[in-house]
Structure formats: structure tokens, C-alpha cells
Amino acid sequence: MRVRGGIGSILRQGLMLLVCVISLYPIWFVIQTALKTHQDYTLNPTGLPTHPTLHNITDVLFHLPIPRWALNSALVTLGSVSISAIFALFAGYAIVFGTVRGREFLLRVNIGLMVVPPVTLLVPMFVLMVNLGLINTLPAVIIFYSGLMVPFSVFFFVNFFRQIPGELIEAATVDGARHSTILRRVVLPVSFAAVFTLMIVNAIWAWTELLIALVFLQDQGKLTLMAGLAQFQGRYTINEPLVLAATLMAIVPVVLIYLGGQRFFIRGLTAGIGK
Amino acid sequence: MSEISIVGVSKQFPNGSRALDDVNLQIEDGQFAVLVGPSGCGKTTLLRIIAGLEKATSGIVRIGNRDVTDLPPGDRDVAMVFQNYALYPHMTVAENLRFGLEVRKMPRKEIEQRMLEAAEMLGISEYLDRKPRQLSGGQRQRVAMGRAIVRRPLAFLMDEPLSNLDAQLRVSMRAELARVHTQLPTTTVYVTHDQIEAMTLGDQVTVLRDGVLQQSGSPEELFEHPVNVFVATFIGSPSMNIVQGSVTGDHVHAGELSIPLPRAIAAGMEGRDVIIGIRPSDLLDGRQADPALPRIEVTCDVVEYLGTEANLLFSVNARQIRGALADEDQEADPNASRARLTARVGRASGARPGDRLKLAVDVERLYFFDADTQLTIHAPGRQAAVLSSS
Numbered sequence: 097m098r099v100r101g102g103i104g105s106i107l108r109q110g111l112m113l114l115v116c117v118i119s120l121y122p123i124w125f126v127i128q129t130a131l132k133t134h135q136d137y138t139l140n141p142t143g144l145p146t147h148p149t150l151h152n153i154t155d156v157l158f159h160l161p162i163p164r165w166a167l168n169s170a171l172v173t174l175g176s177v178s179i180s181a182i183f184a185l186f187a188g189y190a191i192v193f194g195t196v197r198g199r200e201f202l203l204r205v206n207i208g209l210m211v212v213p214p215v216t217l218l219v220p221m222f223v224l225m226v227n228l229g230l231i232n233t234l235p236a237v238i239i240f241y242s243g244l245m246v247p248f249s250v251f252f253f254v255n256f257f258r259q260i261p262g263e264l265i266e267a268a269t270v271d272g273a274r275h276s277t278i279l280r281r282v283v284l285p286v287s288f289a290a291v292f293t294l295m296i297v298n299a300i301w302a303w304t305e306l307l308i309a310l311v312f313l314q315d316q317g318k319l320t321l322m323a324g325l326a327q328f329q330g331r332y333t334i335n336e337p338l339v340l341a342a343t344l345m346a347i348v349p350v351v352l353i354y355l356g357g358q359r360f361f362i363r364g365l366t367a368g369i370g371k
Numbered sequence: 372m373s374e375i376s377i378v379g380v381s382k383q384f385p386n387g388s389r390a391l392d393d394v395n396l397q398i399e400d401g402q403f404a405v406l407v408g409p410s411g412c413g414k415t416t417l418l419r420i421i422a423g424l425e426k427a428t429s430g431i432v433r434i435g436n437r438d439v440t441d442l443p444p445g446d447r448d449v450a451m452v453f454q455n456y457a458l459y460p461h462m463t464v465a466e467n468l469r470f471g472l473e474v475r476k477m478p479r480k481e482i483e484q485r486m487l488e489a490a491e492m493l494g495i496s497e498y499l500d501r502k503p504r505q506l507s508g509g510q511r512q513r514v515a516m517g518r519a520i521v522r523r524p525l526a527f528l529m530d531e532p533l534s535n536l537d538a539q540l541r542v543s544m545r546a547e548l549a550r551v552h553t554q555l556p557t558t559t560v561y562v563t564h565d566q567i568e569a570m571t572l573g574d575q576v577t578v579l580r581d582g583v584l585q586q587s588g589s590p591e592e593l594f595e596h597p598v599n600v601f602v603a604t605f606i607g608s609p610s611m612n613i614v615q616g617s618v619t620g621d622h623v624h625a626g627e628l629s630i631p632l633p634r635a636i637a638a639g640m641e642g643r644d645v646i647i648g649i650r651p652s653d654l655l656d657g658r659q660a661d662p663a664l665p666r667i668e669v670t671c672d673v674v675e676y677l678g679t680e681a682n683l684l685f686s687v688n689a690r691q692i693r694g695a696l697a698d699e700d701q702e703a704d705p706n707a708s709r710a711r712l713t714a715r716v717g718r719a720s721g722a723r724p725g726d727r728l729k730l731a732v733d734v735e736r737l738y739f740f741d742a743d744t745q746l747t748i749h750a751p752g753r754q755a756a757v758l759s760s761s
Binding site: 211219261263264266268269270271272274277281282285286288 | 424444449450471
């Protein structure tokens with residue numbers, strides 16, 4: 097490690113190290129406990145596993161409904177993330193580059209929607225889903241998630257699109273491109289990193305969402321991973337290593353998504369448009 | 372045929388500011404027309420109205436005998452070069468050039484052929500696979516030009532295309548533009564605030580001020596026969612010297628100065644308050660000039676040495692009139708009792724700051740403007756009456 101600037105720098109580095117340890121410890125705890133036998137855990141909850149085992153993980157993967165829940169979570173996440181992104185893309189484009197009257201008003205309403213707490217929507221949405229016959233189905237959750245994601249997504253795209261030089265759109269207009277072409281061939285490619293970033297943020301939220309999933313999904317076979325884990329915890333509360341092995345399985349996809357997307361930087365992508 | 376007619380075009384922005392006021396302009400087929408004026412004069416707005424990116428509040432725009440007033444930009448068959456080039460950053464140079472043809476569903480083969488042709492013409496063939504961010508400013512400028520050229524439009528519209536380049540590159544790109552226009556004589560409307568660019572490139576130069584068309588004509592016409600003080604001071608570098616004065620008898624008086632005029636010039640202006648204008652190149656070094664010319668004695672404040680020539684800056688005891696560039700680079704108080712003038716003399720004058728020297732005034736080259744309307748009363752070689760009817 098390169099240390100410059102004496103004591104102050106060492107203190108700073110030390111502090112950061114401490115913060116790292118504190119924030120990473122739970123993950124470490126999950127990993128090491130998942131590798132322990134139940135007996136091992138009872139004797140020494142915080143120590144290293146004395147007889148490391150993959151038993152918990154194979155149990156989780158092959159003898160419990162976790163894969164089914166993970167699939168449900170994946171469907172819900174993919175569905176809601178795609179729907180909201182497409183919707184927000186159109187809305188953001190129309191607000192920034194469109195010519196429709198009342199665009200500013202739409203944007204304001206949209207921003208207003210961002211501050212509505214999801215909890216207040218729970219009961220009305222429940223009633224609506226019951227009436228639509230969608231209760232206890234994945235589409236109910238997909239629709240609810242999409243709706244919650246849209247306001248921030250629109251806001252995010254509007255802010256990003258406003259940084260795209262207007263001349264770029266005008267150049268395409270003069271070249272003879274219609275809105276659909278401009279969105280597909282100019283705005284979307286230029287905004288790729290923004291779209292990707294937003295989808296990741298939304299995906300992580302959808303993957304880890306618990307409340308709505310718990311309320312709207314009741315059948316064992318329809319639960320999302322988070323809802324499943326919540327119930328699982330209650331049922332297997334005596335066997336912590338098993339619970340944590342399941343938790344580990346739930347964390348892995350999120351970490352993978354995040355690491356995969358890390359290399360996309362929003363800045364720098366629009367470089368080279370102008371001089 | 373692709374002449375452009377602008378008939379009675381006005382533009383008022385929603386906030387009430389008036390960008391253009393009843394502009395009428397005719398640009399002939401194949402001409403290189405330049406719109407020039409200080410910033411905020413409406414030249415870019417006019418260009419954007421021709422392109423269709425902006426809607427005129429009233430008036431008609433015709434391109435090639437077709438009324439395009441209500442057509443969207445894509446249907447006007449014009450190509451635009453933007454000030455910051457507006458290249459598509461995610462596309463390669465080749466893709467940038469192809470884009471305008473692809474959206475028009477042109478056959479693949481022809482697109483390729485036109486693309487290569489334009490690249491060849493602008494010397495960017497070796498950069499076809501690069502992205503815009505990997506190009507220098509000059510290369511980007513060429514790609515922007517190329518994107519317009521491949522389209523083979525009725526007209527090119529250019530919005531200060533050289534303003535992002537450094538001075539040297541600007542001069543060479545200017546020559547390049549002129550060459551492209553000779554090779555490809557497409558009607559071009561070119562916006563700039565730089566009068567040198569306007570004079571060197573334009574077949575027809577149109578001067579705008581506060582949304583009002585001042586004068587439109589060849590560079591020579593604008594330089595020799597400006598219609599008013601604004602055009603007179605805007606065109607030409609250094610700017611024309613302008614002072615307030617009056618004509619009595621056969622002398623013109625401006626503050627401490629009194630200059631005898633040829634009878635033919637003085638005749639029409641006897642007893643009038645006028646604005647007197649003289650180009651810096653018509654104030655001559657007194658030691659070499661024709662001895663018959665009247666002399667003024669001045670103290671040199673600043674010498675701008677330019678190599679073969681030098682600009683001598685001095686002031687005289689007379690009232691200065693605010694010229695076209697006053698807002699930008701003269702902090703002149705309109706009521707100041709001393710007017711700052713410039714003379715352009717040969718380097719042989721050897722003048723230094725503080726020197727007392729005599730300048731000859733080429734009286735035949737004096738301009739006279741009405742003191743109230745600032746319209747030209749007399750310009751060298753032609754009478755105002757002739758001017759107004761031409």
C-alpha cells in the first residue's frame with residue numbers, strides 16, 4: 097500500500113480500513129456460517145468452521161424450493177426492470193426532445209410521484225389486484241414494481257438526456273430521421289451506460305424487495321427469493337447455517353450483476369460529440 | 372434550381388424578445404451567402420428558420436421554388452453543419468457519413484459510393500473507422516462537412532462552423548470551404564460573426580443587426596458602399612473611423628479638425644450635421660502622401676506593428692459615434708470629447724507612441740452619414756441617390 101503524507105494519511109487509511117472491515121464482516125459471517133455444520137455453529141458461532149462443509153449449500157440448491165424462488169425473483173426482476181426502462185425511455189425522450197405541450201407539467205407530476213411511499217399504495221393496489229384477479233400471481237408484483245420504478249427512471253433519463261447536446265438531435269432531424277429513428281439510433285446508443293446503470297439499480301431493488309412480495313404472493317411456489325427466505329427463516333430458525341447458506345445464494349446474483357456492470361461509466365461516453 | 376427566398380420573415384420568441392423583424396432575402400442558386408452580424412443579431416435564428424429547426428412567427432421560406440415554411444427539417448432537403456459539429460459520438464466516421472443516407476433508405480451500394488467520394492474529397496478516407504473522439508478538431512470539422520456533402524442537398528446551412536478551431540486552422544479550413552464550394556457549387560448559407568470570414572467566403576454578404584437586415588450585397592459593395600454607419604463600421608478591419616461633425620461652406624468640421632472638401636462633395640451637404648467616416652487605410656502617412664491632400668496633426672498613442680503595415684491609434688478632440696463594434700470592444704463614452712481613431716500606414720512611417728505626426732486625409736475617400744438616421748449621404752465614387760435606387 098502506498099502511503100503518502102505521514103500520520104494524517106495513515107489515520108485516514110486506517111479509518112477506511114476499519115469501515116471496510118465493519119461493512120464486509122456480515123458478508124464474511126454469512127459465508128463462513130454457510131460452510132459450518134449446525135453443531136459447529138452452536139459451539140462456536142463466530143469462529144472459523146472446524147469442519148468446512150458444502151452440505152448446507154447443496155441442501156439449499158437441491159432439497160429446498162430455493163431454485164424455484166430464485167426463478168420467480170428473476171422473472172419479477174427482469175419483467176419489472178424491462179417494462180419500467182422502456183416506459184421511462186419513451187417518457188424521458190418525449191419530455192426532453194418532444195414538442196408536446198405540458199411536458200414540464202408531466203415532469204413535475206412525475207417528480208411528485210417519486211415521493212409517494214410504497215406502503216401507502218399497498219392496500220389500494222391489493223384491492224386492485226384482487227379485482228383484476230391477479231392476486232397471488234407474478235404479474236401483480238411485476239406491475240407494482242414497474243410502477244414504483246417508473247418515476248425515478250423517468251427523472252433519471254430526463255436528467256441524462258438533458259446533457260445530450262441538442263445539436264445532436266437537430267443534426268439527426270435535419271438528416272431526415274424521425275423520432276423513432278433518433279431514439280433508436282442516436283439517443284439510445286449514446287445513453288447506453290445510463291440505461292444500463294438504471295436497470296442495475298432497479299434490478300437490485302427488485303431482487304431485494306420484500307414487503308410487496310410478501311403481501312401479494314402467498315403460494316409457496318410463487319414466492320420470490322426474498323419472500324421465501326423470510327418465511328424460511330421462521331421455519332428453519334433453529335438451523336442458522338442452512339438459513340445463511342440460502343441467504344448467500346440470494347446475495348450472489350446481486351453481487352454478480354453489480355460487478356458485471358461496474359465497468360460501465362456514464363461519464364466519458366458522450367465525449368467526442370463536440371469539439 | 373435551389374435558390375432560397377426569405378419573404379417577410381419575423382420571429383418573436385415566447386418571452387417576447389424579437390429575434391427577426393420582417394427579413395427579406397433572396398439567395399441565388401449556387402451562391403455562397405453569408406449572414407453576418409454581432410452576437411444576438413438574429414443570424415443563427417434566421418439560419419435555423421431556413422433549416423426548419425425554428426418556426427418563423429410570420430413570413431415564408433422557399434427553397435428551390437418550393438414553399439417549405441411548414442415542412443419539418445427532414446423534408447426540406449437541406450444539410451446543416453453545426454458550430455460544435457454534432458457528430459454522432461457512438462458511430463465511426465463512415466457511419467456518421469452514412470447515417471443521413473440510411474435514414475432516407477438509399478440503396479446500400481450508392482450509400483457506400485457517396486460516402487467514399489465525400490471522404491476522398493475532404494481527405495478523411497483514412498479515418499473512416501475512427502470514432503469522433505479520436506479525431507482532432509480539424510478532422511471533426513471535415514467529417515461534419517462530409518456528412519452534409521454526402522446528402523447532395525439543395526442547400527448547405529452552416530452555423531459558425533469554424534469558430535471552434537484555432538486561428539491557424541481556421542484560415543486553412545476557410546480556404547478548404549472555398550475550394551469545396553467551387554468544386555460543388557451548392558447554394559450555401561453560412562453564419563458567422565467574423566466579418567473577415569464573411570468577406571473572404573461570401574458571394575453575397577448580408578449584415579443583420581438586432582433582427583433587422585441592414586444590407587445585402589457583394590463584399591465589395593458592402594465595403595465600398597455601406598448603407599449606414601453600422602455596416603460601414605462592421606465591415607472592414609480595422610473598423611472605419613467615425614466622428615460627429617458638420618459641413619459649413621466647403622469645409623467639414625469635427626471638433627478641433629477642419630478639413631477642406633472638394634466642391635462636388637461639399638455641395639449637397641452645406642450646413643448639415645453629419646457623421647464623418649474614413650477607413651484607417653485612407654489616413655495616409657503625411658510625409659509620403661500627395662501634397663495636395665489636407666493634413667491633420669496628431670499624437671500617436673499606440674502603434675500596432677503588423678509587419679508590412681502598422682496601425683496607429685490616436686485621439687482627436689471630436690465627438691465619437693458608437694460604431695458596430697462599440698458594444699464589444701470600445702468602452703467609449705458616447706459623450707466623450709475625444710474620439711479614438713486609427714490610421715493604417717506603411718511600416719516605413721516608423722512612428723512610435725508619443726510621436727507627433729502628420730496624417731494626410733484622402734478627402735475623396737470620406738464617407739458622410741446623416742447625423743440622425745445614420746444612413747449614408749455620400750460614399751466615395753457614388754452618390755447616395757444612386758445607392759438607394761440600386
